[in-house]
Amino acid sequence: MGNKSGSEFGGIMIRTEKSLYFAGDIVKGNIYLHIIKPGYHGNIVQFSIVGKEKTQWTTGSGKHRTTHYGKNVFHRDAVVINTFLDENLMVGQFVFPFELHLPPNLPGSFTYHHATLASLNYKVKARVISTSKSINDIKNKQEIIIREPIKEILQVSSKQETANLTTWCCKQQGVSSISATVQKNLYFPGEFVQITYEVDNSNCKLNIENVDIMIVNKLNLRSNSGSQCHLEFNLNALSHNGVQQGQKIQPSQSKGISLQLINSQYLLALTPSTTGNFVNSSYYVKIIPNFEGCTCCSSKPIVLVPITVLAVLPQDYAQPIVQPENWQPQAFQPLIIKSNSVDPFNNNNNNFKQMANPMNS
Missing domain, CATH: 2.60.40.640 (Immunoglobulin-like)
Known part of the structure; x- marks a missing residue:
């Protein structure tokens, strides 16, 4: 399941119910965790969203040729979805529903790559954080498209x-x-x-x-x-x-x-x-x-x-979430995630907001 770093122990997958959202929307989705082997050292399930800009272009030629690079992480939020009581993750299937409240002033997704690179994208990520130096995090990510809502009055x-x-x-x-x-x-x-x-x-x-x-x-x-x-x-x-x-x-x-x-x-x-x-x-x-x-x-x-x-809604705008096959997970209550950021261009919050919902072992 998912992007299985540390996959000998299992996998994790994050899926949102839509592929496109407007700034200010509520993003609903699930994190699916499937542990198939005991012995994984780590008990924190983390959700994060990252908004990042990248640019690259070249000026001059020959000895005077210069490549310009830009990278700007303008929006970041990380939340602990669940902390298991046992520090060694138990075998089982788990689903963690979430609702992410997007700030209303996020810039829209964008991609241009033709001799010049210009991209602005958003990714939601799920991971189980490993406490062992020899075992990687179990992680997965999904890109979502965000568009800017109408901010102007329709006029001549x-x-x-x-x-x-x-x-x-x-x-x-x-x-x-x-x-x-x-x-x-x-x-x-x-x-x-x-x-x-x-x-x-x-x-x-x-x-x-x-x-x-x-x-x-x-x-x-x-x-x-x-x-x-x-x-x-x-x-x-x-x-x-x-x-x-x-x-x-x-x-x-x-x-x-x-x-x-x-x-x-x-x-x-x-x-x-x-x-x-x-x-x-x-x-x-x-x-x-x-x-x-x-x-x-x-x-x-x-x-x-x-x-x-403005943005046109895609045909799969309201496509339902499809859970993995043979899936009989233990489900948790939905976690409502509200951004700490007022200004999306000044959000470097790396602190985890703790969730008091440990699973009983």
């Missing part, structure tokens, strides 16, 4: 940007402005984002050749040394004809666009937004005007309208 989202244009670094060409409105700020993967925008080029001497409208994902990473990596992925895009100098798109003529929230290159659904300390993934509607002439040293009125991508 708008942004406006204005810039002074120059060509060849110094020749003044006037002012151009773009405003954009997104129908709402909260979306599920695969939904269509309804976008309208207006352009005021009436005080500019440059033509806007075309306007690019896209959905982008910004991935911001940190390392333990404080280095940062900023990646931007264009997910879905289209282009419109521009606006001539001295003209503008009136509100009644505002351009309307519909872009689907997918990665159009690979036709993949998007991972929900996450707000970790080392791994932060956010989404924007981005509108870029492309002016004629050499404006490379000039700022442009580029509009970024933030949107939040």
Whole structure:
């Protein structure tokens, strides 16, 4: 059963009733312990949950090549599920139900691994702690996915940007402005984002050749040394004809666009937004005007309208726990586990909270 370190004496398995939870949810599950041989030195059954971020990326080349690493354990809780009276674990089958109350402000799970590593994951673990130097702990772990709950009010989202244009670094060409409105700020993967925008080029001497409208994902990473990596992925895009100098798109003529929230290159659904300390993934509607002439040293009125991508529940969201075959365990009362952490990024609690529920031998 399970991941059997110290398995000549038996095994342990931890299973939750669902694979995905929202921060603030109650995680229900069981720890199954099967001891098949006497002589195991250890009587403490421990439950723990760990939330961890990892990052890795490379900068430079040759002798100047540097690899940046980040590792951040931002959430950890450990609880003694049961302490057996006999320090030598007896043969038998045991089940320990538990209810874990998740803090409401945990960041969402995330994985990206393509030349750059960015992961934020959670694992629940069960172990019987060995008191012998020659015998390993009996242990098992399971990954669970945690998503961030809705933290914002559903509303229209708008942004406006204005810039002074120059060509060849110094020749003044006037002012151009773009405003954009997104129908709402909260979306599920695969939904269509309804976008309208207006352009005021009436005080500019440059033509806007075309306007690019896209959905982008910004991935911001940190390392333990404080280095940062900023990646931007264009997910879905289209282009419109521009606006001539001295003209503008009136509100009644505002351009309307519909872009689907997918990665159009690979036709993949998007991972929900996450707000970790080392791994932060956010989404924007981005509108870029492309002016004629050499404006490379000039700022442009580029509009970024933030949107939040929410989680879709998987089909096995409420899959029941299946216990091992030929299982006739001694069952214990459910243990309710409440996190000690208020701030998930400042929880280094390694102390075991003792449970006064020893089994009579």
